[in-house]
Amino acid sequence: MHLMYFTEQPMSAYPEQEGRDFGATALMFSNRHFDPVAGSRLYNEYLEHYRIAEEVGFDGIMLNEHHNAPFCMQAKCNIFASILAATTKRVKLVLLGNPLPLADNPVRLAEELAMIDMVSRGRLVSGFVRGGGQEQLAAGVNPAYNRERFEEAHALIVKAWTQVGPFRWEGTHYQHRVVNPWAVPVQTPHPRVWIPGVLSKETIIWAAKQRYPYIALSTEIEATQKIWELYDKVAQESGYAGGPEYRGYLQRCHVAETEEKAMANAKQFMWMQGEFTGLAHPVWSSPSGYFSPSYRTAFVEYAVGRRSNPRGAAFDDQIRNQQIIAGTPKTVIPKLRRLLEETRPSIVGFWASDGFVSSEDTKTCIRLLGQEVLPALRDMGKELGLWSPFEANAPTSINFPEPARLKDPAR
Amino acid sequence: MSPSPVSWRTERVPVAGITLNVASAGSGRPVLVLHHDIGRPEPSPFDDALARACRVLAPSHPGYDASSRPEWMRSVRDVAVVYQWLLAERDLARDLTLVGLGFGGWIAAEMATMAPRAFNRLVLVGAMGLKPERGEIADQALVSYIDYVRRGFADQRAFDRLFGAEPPTSRLEQWDLNREMTFRIAWKPYMYNPTLPHLLGGVAIPALIVWGRDDRIVPLECAERYQKTLPHARLEIVDGAGHFVDMEQPDELASLVTRFVAEA
Numbered sequence: 266m267h268l269m270y271f272t273e274q275p276m277s278a279y280p281e282q283e284g285r286d287f288g289a290t291a292l293m294f295s296n297r298h299f300d301p302v303a304g305s306r307l308y309n310e311y312l313e314h315y316r317i318a319e320e321v322g323f324d325g326i327m328l329n330e331h332h333n334a335p336f337c338m339q340a341k342c343n344i345f346a347s348i349l350a351a352t353t354k355r356v357k358l359v360l361l362g363n364p365l366p367l368a369d370n371p372v373r374l375a376e377e378l379a380m381i382d383m384v385s386r387g388r389l390v391s392g393f394v395r396g397g398g399q400e401q402l403a404a405g406v407n408p409a410y411n412r413e414r415f416e417e418a419h420a421l422i423v424k425a426w427t428q429v430g431p432f433r434w435e436g437t438h439y440q441h442r443v444v445n446p447w448a449v450p451v452q453t454p455h456p457r458v459w460i461p462g463v464l465s466k467e468t469i470i471w472a473a474k475q476r477y478p479y480i481a482l483s484t485e486i487e488a489t490q491k492i493w494e495l496y497d498k499v500a501q502e503s504g505y506a507g508g509p510e511y512r513g514y515l516q517r518c519h520v521a522e523t524e525e526k527a528m529a530n531a532k533q534f535m536w537m538q539g540e541f542t543g544l545a546h547p548v549w550s551s552p553s554g555y556f557s558p559s560y561r562t563a564f565v566e567y568a569v570g571r572r573s574n575p576r577g578a579a580f581d582d583q584i585r586n587q588q589i590i591a592g593t594p595k596t597v598i599p600k601l602r603r604l605l606e607e608t609r610p611s612i613v614g615f616w617a618s619d620g621f622v623s624s625e626d627t628k629t630c631i632r633l634l635g636q637e638v639l640p641a642l643r644d645m646g647k648e649l650g651l652w653s654p655f656e657a658n659a660p661t662s663i664n665f666p667e668p669a670r671l672k673d674p675a676r
Numbered sequence: 677m678s679p680s681p682v683s684w685r686t687e688r689v690p691v692a693g694i695t696l697n698v699a700s701a702g703s704g705r706p707v708l709v710l711h712h713d714i715g716r717p718e719p720s721p722f723d724d725a726l727a728r729a730c731r732v733l734a735p736s737h738p739g740y741d742a743s744s745r746p747e748w749m750r751s752v753r754d755v756a757v758v759y760q761w762l763l764a765e766r767d768l769a770r771d772l773t774l775v776g777l778g779f780g781g782w783i784a785a786e787m788a789t790m791a792p793r794a795f796n797r798l799v800l801v802g803a804m805g806l807k808p809e810r811g812e813i814a815d816q817a818l819v820s821y822i823d824y825v826r827r828g829f830a831d832q833r834a835f836d837r838l839f840g841a842e843p844p845t846s847r848l849e850q851w852d853l854n855r856e857m858t859f860r861i862a863w864k865p866y867m868y869n870p871t872l873p874h875l876l877g878g879v880a881i882p883a884l885i886v887w888g889r890d891d892r893i894v895p896l897e898c899a900e901r902y903q904k905t906l907p908h909a910r911l912e913i914v915d916g917a918g919h920f921v922d923m924e925q926p927d928e929l930a931s932l933v934t935r936f937v938a939e940a
Contacts, residue, residue, distance in 0.1 A: 293818070402817060407863040409856050548820050553855040565848035568820050 266646035267653035268639050269325035269359055269614040270318035270631065271515060274311050276335040277536065277621045278303030284335070284544065291334040291543035291550075292399045299335075307338060310624045315349055317628055318356070321635020324653075325357035325390070327515070327614045329461075330364065332403040334543045343377045350385035358385055359614075361461040361480055362392025365422075366414035367404040372434075372444055374418070375425040382450040387671040389456040392480070393419055395468065397542060398550040409554025412467065414438045426455040427665070453672045454665040457654060459513060459612070466495065467557055473499035473507070476663035478612060478654055480513030485586050489514065489608045503663060509650065510657040513612030516604060517583075518590040520597055520617075520633040521626065528584075530630075531591030535580050536620025594637035601638070605645055611653040613642065682724045686742075689735075691762050697742035698735040698762075702727030705796070705937050706772045708763070709734045710780025712920065713804075713816070713862075714825055715741045715854040717838060722922035725930030726775075730937060735762065737783070739857035741850065751861055752779075752805075752869065756786035773797040773937050777922050778828075778894065779804050779858065782867070785902070788883075789875040796940050798883040799933055800902055802891050802919045804867040811895035813867045817859070821851040828919035830890035838923055867894075876905040883909040884936045886929060888917030 279298045284290040315326050328345050331337035339345055346358045358381065368374050382389040395415050401408040417436045421444070424432070430445030450456050460472035461480040472479040473496045481489045497507035517534050521527035538544040547568040556564055566572040583589040590600045604610070615634055618627045645651075660666040684701045699716075701723070707730045709723060716723075716736055726732050737755055739745035749755070763769045773796050776784025781803025788798045804813060816824040822843060829835045839847060883906045887899040896913075903911045912932055917924040 405864060407859055409859040409863070546818075546820070549818070552817055552859070553852050554859050561849050561852055562845060565821065565852050566845055568852075569822055569848060571845070 266643055266651050267324045267357070267513075267612045267655060268642060269327040269357075269612070270315070270323045270634075271327040271329075271614045271616045272311060272314065272627075273329070273331075273336055273616070273619060274307070274338040275536070275619050276304065276307065276338040278307065279335050284538070289543070289545050289549075290336070290537055291545035292402060293546075293549075294334070294543075296333075304338065310627075311338075312348065312352070314624070314627055314631060316352065317631050318635070319353045321632055322639050323356060323615075323635060325359045325614075326353070327359045327361055329361050329394075331397065331542070332400050334399070334545075336537045336543045343374075343381060346381045346389070347377075347384065350381050350388070353385075353388075355388075357388050357390050359390040359459065360392050361459060361614075362394045364394050364396030364400055365418035366411045367396050367400060367406050368418055371418035371421045371439060372425055372441060372446060375422040376446045376448045378422070378456065379426065379446065379448040379450045382452055382456050383448070387450075387452045387456075389450070389452065390459055391456045392459040392461055394461060395465075398552050398555045399542075399545060401552060401555060402549055407554070408552040410438060411555050416471070423455060423662075423664075426450055451672055452669045454661050454667060455669065457661060457669045461513075461515070465557065469495050470499050472496070473511075474503055474663065476500070476503065476505060476511075476660055478511045478513050478659075480515060480612060480614065481610075482515045483517055483588055483616070485588055486604065486607050493608065505660075505663075509609050509611035510652055510654045510659040512608065512610040513614065514604065514608060514610040515614040515616055516590060516601070517588065517616045517619075518597060518601070518634070519622070520592065520594055520630050520638060522593065522629065522633075524592050524596065526626070527591040527593065530618060530622045530626055531584070531589055532580060533618065533620030533622045534583075534589050534616075594633050594641075598638060598641045601642060602645055605642070605649055605651060609649065609651060611646065611651040611656075679724075679728065682727045684727075689762065691765075692738075692746065692758050694738045694746045694758065695744040696735050696738065696758075696762065698733060699723075700731070700733050702729070702731050704730045705940075706731045706733065706768055707933070707937065708759070708768075708772055708774050708784075710759070710774070710776045710783050711737065711740070712777050713779035713854060713858045714851055717923065720922070720926075722926035722929055725926050726933060729930070729934040730773075733768075735759070737780070737857070739860065740854045745857060749861055752782055753786050755783050755861065756790060759783065759787060760790060769794045771796050773799060773933070775799040775801070775933055776803055777801045778919060779862070779867070781805065782869070782872075785872060785876065786869070788879045788881065789872065792878045792880045795881055797936060798879065798881055798906075799886065799936060800883065801886045801921050801929065802888055802894050803885075803898070803902060804862075804894055805869060805872050806898050806901050806905075807865070807868040807870060808895045808897050809901070810897055813895070813898075814893045815866055816855060817866075821848050821855065825851070825920075828891075828893050829924060830888060830916055830918040831924065834924045873901070873905050876902070877907060879906050879908075881908065882936075882939075884932065885909055885911045886921060886932060887911070887913050888919055888921045888924065889913050889915050890917065891919045893919035
């Protein structure tokens with residue numbers, strides 16, 4: 266198993282009532298409510314949490330990025346990855362991920378990621394995402410070409426990593442006279458790529474065709490099972506068998522010394538007014554062209570309030586269906602076992618706390634996870650045969666069948 | 677007494693690999709009506725009123741409503757060239773008046789700069805295409821379909837009459853489809869072409885600029901800028917209308933256009 270620590274890096278130090286009064290906590294919610302003094306404190310707390318996560322035995326630290334919203338302070342995952350590349354020793358740095366369509370120069374991303382890989386001595390896992398709808402608006406990037414840009418930027422980055430330069434790139438969305446970065450990954454053929462997602466079938470299909478692990482972000486168990494059915498079907502059609510090494514899951518899981526405290530802190534997973542990407546106008550999260558035409562009817566109805574948010578389930582429901590797990594180590598372990606048995610992932614991210622959970626409680630949670638929960642999960646992983654891509658020596662991708670490893674010294 | 681009904685004919689016309697949906701009606705001097713970013717409403721009282729005096733050609737823009745989407749298309753100028761192609765095939769340009777509504781006004785302005793003497797007259801109604809110097813063009817990317825269209829009306833009752841107070845989902849889907857195509861060709865810069873003002877000076881034909889007094893989508897300063905930049909332009913401001921002058925004051929707009937066409 267590959268067990269990761271994750272936090273959204275909540276910017277909880279903003280006046281909550283202002284968000285309610287404005288009616289949104291995303292995109293257009295004014296940054297006059299952003300307090301950089303609190304921001305400075307929080308960033309440094311999060312860095313300490315990551316350090317403890319490595320110390321107590323997590324295999325990886327999962328990072329992400331979002332823009333213009335308090336639910337996530339991390340505006341550039343490569344910055345935290347760079348810091349952690351130098352300040353951690355063992356953990357994989359799992360970026361889930363860089364929003365490719367937002368990049369106007371994917372070669373720059375290829376360089377940054379290569380630098381992170383070299384500084385970390387080959388600990389980079391470079392996930393890629395499309396970015397949320399609001400991200401397209403925040404970055405001024407055309408939502409109608411989101412998927413085209415994603416696929417083209419990905420192809421360009423992999424080429425920059427795996428083929429010697431200089432070469433020329435004349436694509437639809439990217440044109441480069443000279444691609445010849447003097448920074449290439451230390452992992453060969455290239456760092457592993459994992460693809461996270463929550464809604465789009467197209468992304469699952471794309472990941473399976475690339476033979477990249479897919480990381481389901483806090484979906485319900487039944488929905489997760491459907492994801493794997495689809496993934497495995499596409500894998501079959503692509504000439505390989507899916508299985509645990511291609512399956513990841515991000516679990517919201519808060520652990521404390523008592524049930525009561527764990528449950529109280531877990532309620533903070535709902536702090537963004539029930540919607541973890543913040544309360545937003547629906548057209549911001551689904552600008553025209555961002556979603557595939559097969560969702561058009563559902564989204565126009567959602568956009569004008571005729572259909573409820575597909576992700577906005579109530580806290581009690583999310584506890585019942587295990588989208589949120591909370592308790593003492595003793596009570597969360599059987600629930601996690603159910604997740605492992607019913608969906609068979611080999612990669613599990615622990616989204617350990619959110620919102621206003623104190624730094625002290627977060628640290629306790631990380632320690633309890635490391636000391637009591639992770640060892641139990643590792644045993645279960647062995648028992649259930651849930652070998653991670655690293656343990657299974659899984660191929661890097663459909664095009665590069667060899668597992669990613671450190672390059673040999675030239676001489 | 678309500679006016680006599682107008683009978684429209686629709687054709688599917690292949691141009692540049694696109695199947696254009698072209699509606700036509702009426703007889704007399706030819707007028708090309710270029711619709712808004714939200715598409716062409718059906719029925720359209722303005723198109724009907726105009727067709728009682730002129731021969732009206734009303735295509736759906738490539739990728740809008742019933743016209744097929746050209747995946748390759750990237751700019752409003754591409755649309756303008758497609759229409760030049762359509763008109764050239766029918767040898768229509770010489771006597772033709774271009775009437776551009778809102779977003780369609782931007783297309784019409786681009787067409788006029790490409791062929792400065794080719795057309796009879798140019799009518800721009802609440803036209804996009806120029807960057808306002810003081811205000812902004814209202815950005816539909818940030819608001820819902822209904823809120824955007826409502827913003828284009830001075831009197832919300834006119835919206836209710838045309839679309840219903842709660843437009844049906846099928847209408848919203850159409851607005852979403854058209855919005856997606858608008859993003860594909862006019863995302864950035866949003867709704868203007870920075871080179872257009874430098875080229876309007878060559879337009880040798882008479883132009884009529886019409887603006888709704890309460891246009892909250894394209895600021896009135898753009899009307900003044902069009903009037904100043906086009907060599908032979910005059911400005912008419914319509915009371916009791918927002919951006920969608922054709923939908924709020926169809927008869928008044930049709931009469932302005934008809935008289936302007938007849939002046940030739």
